Amino acid sequence: MEHPIIIIGGGASALMLASLLPKQSVLVLESNDKLGAKILISGGGKCNISNSDMGTQYFLGDKSFVTPALKSFDEVALLHWLQRQGLEPVLRKQTQYFCKNSAKELVDVLIRNAKKQKIILNEMVTEVRKREGIFYVKTSKKTYISSKVIVASGGLSFSILGASAIGYEIAQSFGHHIIPTAPALVGFTIQKPEFFFKTLSGASTQVLISVGDTVCKGALLFTHKGLSGPAVLDASLYWTKGKISIDFLPSFDWQTITQSKKQISSLLPLPKRVSKAFLLQLQLEDKPYARLTPAEVKTLQTLSHYTMAPAGTFGYSKAEVTKGGVDTTEIDNKSMMSHKEEGLYFLGEVLDVTGQLGGYNFQWAFSSAYSCAKYLKEKH
Ligand SMILES: Cc1cc2nc3c(=O)[nH]c(=O)nc-3n(C[C@H](O)[C@H](O)[C@H](O)COP(=O)(O)OP(=O)(O)OC[C@H]3O[C@@H](n4cnc5c(N)ncnc54)[C@H](O)[C@@H]3O)c2cc1C
Structure with a gap:
């Protein structure tokens, strides 16, 4: 008798894979008492499913690894699939697709499609071993066997929602290399020169943040702990350590104001308390712009390229x-199967592929699941 394909995790990629394999016997092992916990709280409870502006430029990771999966199941294919299941995502913030009312709509679709499969909740996978061509998947309660194991256990972020290191541990136990992990899509903590930011908690402004190129x-x-907001979260994806440069005045035309008699704090397109705090910090008097000396103008213009070194990030507990x-060089980019171990597959966030804010991470979870499902169906 053929053993069921075992999927470790009951999150986005796992549920998509289980949904796409209706004719195969699948066993989903999830440590939480419910499925899709991250989907349910994502996107402010409405889940940012994908983005109409899709492309590998929005992903950190090997583009040649990401491309085939994204191409075989892109945002258009995902939307069509969801529409066929009765879910009609809505476009918000110009390019981002969300559930219309609640993220539960998406979880319900996935669960409905996966209902034929065996799903076991409250069972934490602790180890996977292979002997004589058979995988032994040990959980907190028992051991299951299979010839195919799919690791869809996600990353380390939000342990409160069930995150664990099991995916990396399994990969390592089969000889895989792990690209060092770090929290991403997360706020920055600050060092002493920026402690004055804390007094600005609650204020926000449009910026450009440069991290390397x-x-x-x-x-x-601005928050009581440091910096947050979409631009900062995206910047955290590219930051490891060292300095970043923030343009606090991205659409400000310095040329048109040279003769302005307005006070600087009224002139700068920033919340007034932010302008005032910067003036204090830069040791500039709040006076009409036209009265600034050339040296003072130069000092003020540092707000267009404010350089700072974050102390760190808010950590895994707050990271999306x-x-x-x-390491994706050790994974087949069409099937998501390990090059090191026949029958072992990795999907979604556990891989060294991370998207920016905007629905790219769910798209990756679903695209990688689709590639794997396609291969498993063809092979069957
Ligand atoms: C607050 C928040 C908001 C987010 N919002 C968005 C958004 O709007 N758009 C977007 O694209 N992305 C968003 N993300 C990111 C997105 O949720 C993840 O990238 C995506 O869920 C990854 O899918 P996955 O299948 O790889 O892992 P997950 O969805 O994390 O699923 C992994 C599952 O494995 C289970 N598991 C872990 N260890 C074990 C074990 N030992 N045994 C059994 N089960 C285990 C976990 O409980 C979990 O259910 C958000 C993340 C967070 C934390």
């Missing part, structure tokens, strides 16, 4: 994703 655009939010993960 990458520029992240969007809102920056984990960057790094299973």
